[in-house]
């Protein structure tokens with residue numbers, strides 16, 4: 567966050583505990599469980615205001631049939647990459663209230679700008695833009711049940727090991743806070759009607775449909791699932 571003027575102060579320090587691997591001694595064959603504490607630092611970049619909340623409420627009424635901006639019980643963690651190459655440009659994009667009119671395929675359904683709950687920068691730094699309890703517009707038909715994570719990257723090859731690590735830690739913390747999170751979905755697979763998460767799809771206007779997305783790509787999401795299982799014993803449905 568060095569040199570980044572819009573940033574608000576560091577807010578959330580989340581401590582998670584996990585049971586570490588057992589130290590096994592050959593002689594006694596006894597295993598001693600150790601508890602490791604891990605600190606996840608999340609910096610907050612506020613992007614909400616009264617106008618945006620009103621636009622969100624309107625969006626939810628028009629697209630989900632409920633006049634509320636609240637994300638009550640998230641069920642999906644939905645992972646993306648930005649295509650926009652830097653944190654600064656990405657934040658500037660998300661801070662606008664309204665979507666630009668040139669994005670005709672989505673602007674005709676609502677003036678509400680796209681948004682995201684978390685951004686993970688290339689060095690693994692995590693930023694929170696929208697509270698977990700407020701709906702953000704990042705996945706057509708699934709915003710009413712999903713928490714979104716954007717990774718700063720031009721394409722799949724641009725994603726870094728530090729980003730993978732931070733996604734693992736962040737998702738583990740989100741699961742701890744929201745036990746109802748059952749699905750982990752890549753934006754590239756969100757429109758796959760054969761996957762279990764698709765039963766949560768909701769659209770008042772049936773022409774407002776998910777379309778093919780490249781992000782974050784099969785490798786990143788496969789690595790993420792593998793590490794969540796190996797390091798946190800967490801398995802999500804797709």
Ligand SMILES: [Zn+2]
Pocket residue numbers: 645646647753779781
């Ligand atoms: Zn995406």
